[in-house]
Amino acid sequence: MGVNAGVTTSGSRTPAPVKRARVVTITSGKGGVGKTTTTANIGVALAKLNQRVTLIDADIGLRNLDIIMGLENRIVYDLVDVVEGRCKLRQAMIKHKQLPELYLIPSAQTRDKTAVSPADMIQLTNQLRKEMDFIIIDCPAGIERGFRNAIAPADDVLIVTNPEVSAVRDADRIIGLLEAENKGPAKLILNRVKGDMVRKGEMLSAEDVTDILAIKIIGIVPEDDTVVSSSNAGTPLALSENSRAGVAFQNIARRLMGETVPFMPLDDSPNFFKRIARLFASGQ
Amino acid sequence: MAGFFDRLMGRSSAKGSGSKARERLQFILVHDRIHLPPERLEEMKREILAVISKYVSVDEHNVDIALQKRDRNPLLVAEIPFHKAAEGPDDDADSFLSTEDDSPLLNEDGDEDEDDEEEEL
Ligand SMILES: Nc1ncnc2c1ncn2[C@@H]1O[C@H](COP(=O)(O)OP(=O)(O)OP(=O)(O)O)[C@@H](O)[C@H]1O
Ligand SMILES: [Mg+2]
Numbered sequence: 353m354g355v356n357a358g359v360t361t362s363g364s365r366t367p368a369p370v371k372r373a374r375v376v377t378i379t380s381g382k383g384g385v386g387k388t389t390t391t392a393n394i395g396v397a398l399a400k401l402n403q404r405v406t407l408i409d410a411d412i413g414l415r416n417l418d419i420i421m422g423l424e425n426r427i428v429y430d431l432v433d434v435v436e437g438r439c440k441l442r443q444a445m446i447k448h449k450q451l452p453e454l455y456l457i458p459s460a461q462t463r464d465k466t467a468v469s470p471a472d473m474i475q476l477t478n479q480l481r482k483e484m485d486f487i488i489i490d491c492p493a494g495i496e497r498g499f500r501n502a503i504a505p506a507d508d509v510l511i512v513t514n515p516e517v518s519a520v521r522d523a524d525r526i527i528g529l530l531e532a533e534n535k536g537p538a539k540l541i542l543n544r545v546k547g548d549m550v551r552k553g554e555m556l557s558a559e560d561v562t563d564i565l566a567i568k569i570i571g572i573v574p575e576d577d578t579v580v581s582s583s584n585a586g587t588p589l590a591l592s593e594n595s596r597a598g599v600a601f602q603n604i605a606r607r608l609m610g611e612t613v614p615f616m617p618l619d620d621s622p623n624f625f626k627r628i629a630r631l632f633a634s635g636q
Numbered sequence: 637m638a639g640f641f642d643r644l645m646g647r648s649s650a651k652g653s654g655s656k657a658r659e660r661l662q663f664i665l666v667h668d669r670i671h672l673p674p675e676r677l678e679e680m681k682r683e684i685l686a687v688i689s690k691y692v693s694v695d696e697h698n699v700d701i702a703l704q705k706r707d708r709n710p711l712l713v714a715e716i717p718f719h720k721a722a723e724g725p726d727d728d729a730d731s732f733l734s735t736e737d738d739s740p741l742l743n744e745d746g747d748e749d750e751d752d753e754e755e756e757l
Contacts, residue, residue, distance in 0.1 A: 517657050517664070524665050527708070553652030560658050564665065566708045 373404075373484035375477050376608065377506035378541075381522030383493030385514045386543040389579060391490035392420040393590040393598065397605035399454035400590070403485040406445060408477075409459035410502040411492035412468060418458045421448065422586025432460035432467045434476060441479055450591065465497055470504030477505040486608070495529060503530065508608075509538040510570060515545055515556035524565055539570040541604065546575045547618030558615075571604035572615050573597050666703045670710045677703065684714070693719040 378391045388411075395407045408431065409417035418424040429444040434457070441457075448454035460467065477487050491502035503509060509530055513523040523540070530536045542558050549555035562569045576597035582589045589598035590605075596616075603613045667674060681701045688694055695717040704711045 515657075517661050520661055521664055521668065524668060528669065531708075550654070553654045555654050556657050556661075557654065560654070564658065564661055566705075 373406075373477075373481040373487050374507045374608075375481075375487045375489065375505045376508045376510060377489040377491055377502045378510050378512060379491035379499065379502060379526060380493065380512045380519075381495065381526040382513070382519045385512050385519050386541075386573070387493075387512050388416045388420055388490050389583065389588075390510070390512050390541060390543065390573075390601070390604075391417060391488050392588040393601035394605050394608070395421075395454060395486075395488050396448075396451065396588045397590040397602040398486050398488075398608070399448070399451040400602075401605060401609065402453070403609070404453040404483065405486045405488065406455040406457060406480055406484050408457045408487065408489045410468075410473070410489050410498055412459050412463060412465050412498060413461070414492065415459045415461045417490050418446075418456060419586065420583050420588065421456055423448070423456055423458075424586075427458050430458045430460045431476075432463050435468050435472045441476065468501050470500050473501045474505045495526070503533065503535055506535060509535055510541055510604075511538050511567075512541045512543050513561065514543055515550075515558075515561060517556075520556070520561055520564065527565060527567060537567060539568050540565060541571040541573065542569060543571075543573040544575045545572055545618055550618060570607050571600060572618065573600040573604075574618055662705075666705055666710055669705070669708075670703070685716070688716060693721075695719050 376394075378387045378394070380387050388409075391407055395405050399405045407417060407421070409415060410431070411417075412432065415430075418427060423446050426446050429439040431444065433439045434441050434444045444457050445455040446458065448456070473489075477489075480487055487505075489502045489506065492498035511523050511526055513519045527536070527538055530538050540562060542561055545558065546555055550557045558569060558572050574596050576589075576595055578589055578595040579597050582595075588601075589595050590601045592598060593602075599616065603616065606613045667677070672680075684701065685694060685696070685699060698717045699715070701712065701714040701716070704713050
């Protein structure tokens with residue numbers, strides 16, 4: 353089930369909605385590994401590639417994505433307002449300042465976490481599918497209601513993890529749950545990789561993690577201080593070309609669109625280029 | 637391929653905390669995936685050995701029963717060496733089997749027709 357899977361032949365039963373957009377859910381299990389950062393940056397990167405994108409913050413009670421996107425001052429209505437019928441869907445969609453085809457549906461700040469159900473999420477995304485190319489859902493940490501809500505409408509699930517034992521363990525748990533729900537195969541984003549530590553053998557490598565989890569990887573994002581400064585400023589990195597993490601997120605967006613993009617080297621130390629030169633010189 | 641990346645990254649083969657993390661993860665995940673904590677696994681191994689020891693003499697010092705994984709699926713791999721039969725002449729496998737034909741395991745095998753056919757021919 354993916355893109356355009358819902359195109360119906362004029363037939364007997366009520367026609368299903370035309371499934372234009374792909375719903376991509378960003379989840380992790382463990383908290384704080386970079387889901388919101390990833391959602392914001394992939395959203396921006398896809399919009400820059402002329403895709404129509406809506407981001408949904410499904411973390412009810414802990415509104416966050418609006419801040420990373422720099423849109424917190426423009427919130428009038430939120431996800432729960434839509435679900436409870438206090439506003440039209442359109443009214444809760446905040447348009448991004450620079451990118452006209454990028455929207456955010458913010459989460460509610462202080463409400464009952466059960467205000468939204470998985471069925472609500474399916475209905476809401478179905479309404480949006482006709483007008484969007486991508487709907488990206490920022491999933492809360494954990495495996496409770498918020499997780500169920502976020503994966504219910506998903507066509508694709510991306511699991512964010514860090515190269516640490518506890519984060520990878522939680523990712524494995526999520527992979528198992530997704531398999532049980534027939535939502536697999538999920539793809540992996542390994543975030544906060546420190547190239548120099550991997551090189552010294554002091555950190556799990558991307559190969560280690562994909563090998564242990566036995567799933568495909570769609571992105572390797574380096575640890576990058578500019579992630580924090582851009583979050584502070586409310587301007588996701590992927591808006592500009594000049595940060596390593598920003599490029600990594602742009603590459604993920606391109607891979608989501610079906611392009612084959614090689615993984616960039618994680619190491620920008622001067623030695624790295626010498627090593628490449630040596631490898632090629634040795635005819636390897 | 638991985639070797640190429642390793643060389644590209646200049647990764648040393650010396651064991652750092654990265655490989656320690658890898659080992660710990662593999663151990664943790666295999667138990668997570670079968671919902672069986674390590675103590676229960678040990679208990680299961682002891683029971684498996686006890687059952688096998690009822691029929692044959694097991695070389696207990698060289699037993700290796702371990703959880704592994706194939707893709708995402710857990711797999712129990714057991715290597716359980718036997719001692720050679722203590723009494724009687726050290727004969728070939730056939731006569732070894734026939735000396736213990738009162739064991740339930742062998743009776744079960746013996747009930748299968750196809751197995752016997754070849755011997756009758
Ligand atoms: N590649 C990176 N380099 C440096 N810092 C990062 C990187 N990715 C994320 N961070 C930082 O890690 C912190 C957590 O990120 P984020 O809020 O995106 O995680 P999360 O998974 O959404 O958390 P939660 O589970 O609480 O929703 C933030 O301070 C963020 O700036
Ligand atoms: Mg978050």
